Amino acid sequence: MSVIDAGPAPDRHRHTRPRSAKIHLIDDGVGKYVFNVEKGSLHSLASTHRASLESAMEFGDIKRAELMASGLGLDIMQPINFKPPKTVPLKAISLAVAQKCNLGCSYCYAEQGSFGGNSEHMLPSVAKASIDRLINQSQAGEAVTLAFMGGEPLTNCKTLHASCEYAAQQAAKREVPIGFTMTTNATLIKPEDIALFQKYKFTLTVSIDGLKEENDALRPFLSGKGSFDRLSKNIKALLATENRVFRVLARVTVTPKNTNLPYIMPGLLAMGFDQIMFSPMLSSPSGRDQMQAEDLDKLLDQLILCGEAFYAALEKGKILPLANVTTMLARIHNYKREQYPCGAGGGYMGVSAKGELYACHRFVDDEAGHMGDISSGVDLDKQSSWLAQRNLQSQSPCTTCWARYLCSGSCHYETIKRGRPACDYIRGWAYHCLALYTRISRDHGWALKQLVAD
Numbered sequence: 001m002s003v004i005d006a007g008p009a010p011d012r013h014r015h016t017r018p019r020s021a022k023i024h025l026i027d028d029g030v031g032k033y034v035f036n037v038e039k040g041s042l043h044s045l046a047s048t049h050r051a052s053l054e055s056a057m058e059f060g061d062i063k064r065a066e067l068m069a070s071g072l073g074l075d076i077m078q079p080i081n082f083k084p085p086k087t088v089p090l091k092a093i094s095l096a097v098a099q100k101c102n103l104g105c106s107y108c109y110a111e112q113g114s115f116g117g118n119s120e121h122m123l124p125s126v127a128k129a130s131i132d133r134l135i136n137q138s139q140a141g142e143a144v145t146l147a148f149m150g151g152e153p154l155t156n157c158k159t160l161h162a163s164c165e166y167a168a169q170q171a172a173k174r175e176v177p178i179g180f181t182m183t184t185n186a187t188l189i190k191p192e193d194i195a196l197f198q199k200y201k202f203t204l205t206v207s208i209d210g211l212k213e214e215n216d217a218l219r220p221f222l223s224g225k226g227s228f229d230r231l232s233k234n235i236k237a238l239l240a241t242e243n244r245v246f247r248v249l250a251r252v253t254v255t256p257k258n259t260n261l262p263y264i265m266p267g268l269l270a271m272g273f274d275q276i277m278f279s280p281m282l283s284s285p286s287g288r289d290q291m292q293a294e295d296l297d298k299l300l301d302q303l304i305l306c307g308e309a310f311y312a313a314l315e316k317g318k319i320l321p322l323a324n325v326t327t328m329l330a331r332i333h334n335y336k337r338e339q340y341p342c343g344a345g346g347g348y349m350g351v352s353a354k355g356e357l358y359a360c361h362r363f364v365d366d367e368a369g370h371m372g373d374i375s376s377g378v379d380l381d382k383q384s385s386w387l388a389q390r391n392l393q394s395q396s397p398c399t400t401c402w403a404r405y406l407c408s409g410s411c412h413y414e415t416i417k418r419g420r421p422a423c424d425y426i427r428g429w430a431y432h433c434l435a436l437y438t439r440i441s442r443d444h445g446w447a448l449k450q451l452v453a454d
């Protein structure tokens with residue numbers, strides 16, 4: 001009996017891998033489109049045009065495919081000739097008020113809060129000096145954001161409460177609108193904290209990695225006991241606040257142990273969160289629970305199922321608060337050729353408990369992201385070289401990727417620490433959302449209006 005070689009397994013990412021840096025073909029199951037990368041526009045294609053474009057792309061005749069697209073009326077623009085700014089004014093800082101945590105999550109970027117060093121609490125004087133630096137350089141009417149991070153910020157309530165009061169006073173004096181945010185594990189919330197969130201209209205991001213089973217496996221207390229019961233009791237108290245004006249968002253860090261998103265999502269929605277966001281763990285200090293290629297493939301499949309649940313809810317007149325979908329749809333609609341994935345190292349910086357400045361909260365105590373200190377200010381040489389090196393146009397292979405303006409090169413921290421292991425996942429999700437966008441524009445215009453207005 002002869003053995004027939006079945007050949008290589010089909011590449012599941014074939015339709016999302018970059019071929020042209022200028023155009024990409026999108027099929028939403030009903031219509032076929034060509035995505036104009038520099039413009040961010042989607043052009044409906046007759047199936048005959050699609051077939052010839054597809055075959056030109058398939059055979060690697062990219063020039064011909066791009067010429068054909070131009071012939072169909074696509075205005076194919078040249079990429080931006082981006083000149084990185086030397087400096088960017090601060091618009092947001094995060095205070096690591098507690099480099100200490102009461103949980104022991106396996107993958108924690110802050111290594112249980114201490115960032116690999118000794119546990120520390122930020123003194124109110126350091127917080128005040130940071131707030132002064134943020135507010136004194138801003139102009140009246142220009143909004144700023146004060147974020148609290150850790151570790152777990154609620155292990156240092158004294159500095160947290162004092163900082164809010166001081167920042168609100170200083171901002172009011174200078175007529176600077178100020179927003180407050182905090183990322184928390186929500187296990188230490190007390191009634192006076194809820195009053196603080198209500199008074200200053202916080203946006204709280206609660207780290208929760210699933211329902212009881214998944215969350216307890218990934219987010220135990222230092223004693224080893226699961227944190228879900230305490231967390232869910234506190235979420236109930238938060239959400240029961242009378243005339244609540246603060247927002248409570250759920251952030252699920254997805255590891256290989258909690259990829260069952262279509263099960264987790266409705267559970268978190270039933271808990272009453274205002275928004276849910278899934279984010280893969282790509283770089284943990286110990287390497288534990290990082291997502292590998294096969295885990296990211298699984299995550300993409302699961303997230304697509306959630307995207308389909310989002311679409312099914314639209315059919316019933318409901319918009320699910322799934323940030324992975326809503327933020328990407330808004331990004332597609334309000335397409336900007338963003339050169340940075342976030343404000344890190346530019347308009348946003350993290351302050352360590354000791355008052356050192358870092359590109360963002362994840363770089364705290366990491367020389368790779370050091371940016372000066374709160375008493376002498378941002379190190380302008382470091383900032384200017386960061387902005388010159390980290391922009392999209394300087395990133396390889398991003399300049400040739402069709403999804404570059406929907407991704408902007410991905411998180412600096414993860415890229416510096418681990419490279420770019422998630423590009424197929426990022427492009428797969430961008431592709432799904434572009435197709436979702438065309439379907440929603442065609443069939444649920446009412447929803448699109450609401451989604452992009454938010």
Ligand code: SF4
Pocket residue numbers: 397398399401402403404405407408409410420422423424426427
């Ligand atoms: S990081 Fe983003 S823009 Fe860069 S190649 Fe990967 S998916 Fe494309």
Ligand code: SF4
Pocket residue numbers: 341342343344359360361362410411412413414
């Ligand atoms: S570098 Fe990464 S972790 Fe830091 S703010 Fe940007 S996206 Fe977030």
